[in-house]
Amino acid sequence: MSSMTNRLAADTMSSINVTPFIDVCLVLLIIFMIVTPFMVHGFNVQVPPMATKEEMLMYPVLLKQLILTVTAEGNITLNQEEIHKSLLLPRIRDLFEHHNVKKVIYFNAEDKVLYGEAIEIMDILRQAGTITIGIVPETIRVD
Structure with a gap:
């Protein structure tokens, strides 16, 4: 029975669950997509081209x-x-x-x-x- 538990433990430890990592990355991406337009500061200026x-x-x-x-x-x-x-x-x-x-x-x-x-x-x-x-x-x- 101990060999069976060692084999199950080895199988579960060899694969990494990336789902939580992807979830966190997607949440951060959404936060940055929402916040970025509010960070732009400036004035709308229409500068005419200089005449030759x-x-x-x-x-x-x-x-x-x-x-x-x-x-x-x-x-x-x-x-x-x-x-x-x-x-x-x-x-x-x-x-x-x-x-x-x-x-x-x-x-x-x-x-x-x-x-x-x-x-x-x-x-x-x-x-x-x-x-x-x-x-x-x-x-x-x-x-």
Whole structure:
């Protein structure tokens, strides 16, 4: 009888039951599949491709882009033309209504400009009918 128990013990010990291991792996896989979409952080940004010189010559409308610059001293320029804050709203409205300009403005503010001042100017742009306000990054600032 002891040889029979030794033989049964040897048979059961020689095979490993992998079912619990597979169950644990599947549960971990499902957990990672559920959790992964919630871990993605960021902003949805649509960056237009940079226009080449040939495209700018072919499409002169690209040269009519509105670039609004705010300096740390509070000076506001619209396409290199200095403008007072009180005249900004009528000027932008005039450009949109009478000069066939797209309702897109690129906003360029120096680092020292107060946040509240920048938001106030962006509010004026929205009131004037601007649909898109593009932020000009520091690497391609137009001065």
